[in-house]
Amino acid sequence: MKKTFLLFAAFFSLIASAQRFKPAPEWLKTAAFYQIYPQSFKDTDGDGIGDINGIISKLDYLKWLGIDALWLNPCFESSYQDAGYDVTDFYRVAKRYGTNADLKRLFTEAHKRKMRVCLDLVAGHTSIDHLWFKASQSATRNELSDRYIWTNDSTVKPERHVSGKFERNGTYRKNFFDCQPALNYGFGKPDPTQPWQLPVTAEGPQKTRKELMKIMDFWMTMGCDGFRVDMAPSLIKNDPERVETNKLWAEIRHHFQQKFPEGILIAEWGNPARAIKAGFMMDFIIHLGNDGYSSLFFNKEGTYRHDTCYFNVEGNGTPTTFVDYYLEQLKNVGDSGYVCVPTANHDFQRPNCGTRNTEAQLRTVTAFLMTIPGVPLFYYGDEIGMKFIPGLPNKEGSQLTKGNRAGSRTPMQWDSSSKAGFSTASLDKFYLPIDSSAYRPNVESEMANPSSLLHFNRYLLQLRKQYPALGTRGAIRFLYAEANKYPLVYERSANGQRFVIVINPSGKSVQVDCPLSGTIKEFKPVLVDKVSLILVNNKLQIKADAVTYGIFKVIE
């Protein structure tokens, strides 16, 4: 009896949570994303740093590639102690990138091409140089005194608190680096013995929340299409069950969708099921919060290093950590939102990293990432196989204790000239040094070569559009995903259409059998490199040469 009741309760709470929000806009279902690190994309004013006009000048290229939506890393006024994630004015485009009018023009030009532009919303903290912080540290009580989280005694320094020369008597709570004081959205469970820990309902935290919505309205009204929200789960402190965090994002989503029904909200959470429950429409499966992504891609070089990973020629990695987490996430998210497994981002290494450095290897990576469910995302430069550059100096806070992020933030390589078509500035003025390899990849040459990696990646995006079974919502079933074994084999399906995909990142040729039922006439090769499939007595017999992939359409 008790068990039945619990089952009913669970069922109704599932229905209730699915109905809490209006659905995400339709366009997200078929969109391909591209992330732009504005510093390094394209410079048009000759200062060695990319700018908004540079992005506008490359929209046609991105359209050609098959991109529908962009996410720009923060482009607002900043102190650049953390590459723009330390904002000093949320309402103003940083001079080095251009003006608000330029950004508005980017929105308009993108829309003309039926593309969307999402901005990066650093919701949880500001720079220590923000005027809000200067007012907040004042001894005289003012409107912004509670904009940040302060203890009431400068000798009290709880974990993640920073002391300094402040007029007021207190230390402040940071979010990431010391220079990034946490905005005050309140505490889920304030400690009654620490009266400086305000509840979320207090006036200060409520004003911070209103200000955040104002910032979002400001850019959305100008033509922006949505936000990627930095450190989305971290706004409310001491909220172990995320009750208040969920309420906060739910309030924001309702407000946002009522005003901007076509707008989207993307979390940086690292747990799509949780993020989507809170009110986001999409979240990333990346290196945060679990080891799935890292166990696929992080090898011995890069920002974060692993001894082994699945996508390496050594062939000693295991796919199951990822597969288990990913399937659990897909199941929990269902139709209420989207997962995204990106090629890389500005915080960790690219696919081209360490010993994973040949075109064939990079093809196995994107053949995989572009044929699994979820929203596809290319990090700028990955479409041509740009390399993670080790050994760079710390640039604008790129260096973390674990490793340097600068290797993934180097200038985009547009052509084969000495400055790679990135900028006319002298090389010493470049934001970061350009890849110095003799044969560094570039867009121009790859565009001219129909068998290049760029064309391959473009074709993968086209296949997703052509066949819903390969797209964002199609189903996936892993047919062969075994610990320490290769290849990886899975089936995709939608509306009665089926595909079988084989990915062998290892440097060994492999043969496996796996069960597959049905009356199958043929496995029609769609995009295949040295992989063969036959079906004998309901057993799929697979042969895959070293470092190969195969996408086959099942003809029944």
Ligand code: NOJ
């Ligand atoms: C996550 C961002 O992706 C990263 O680049 C940044 O340093 C931290 N959040 C702090 O904002």
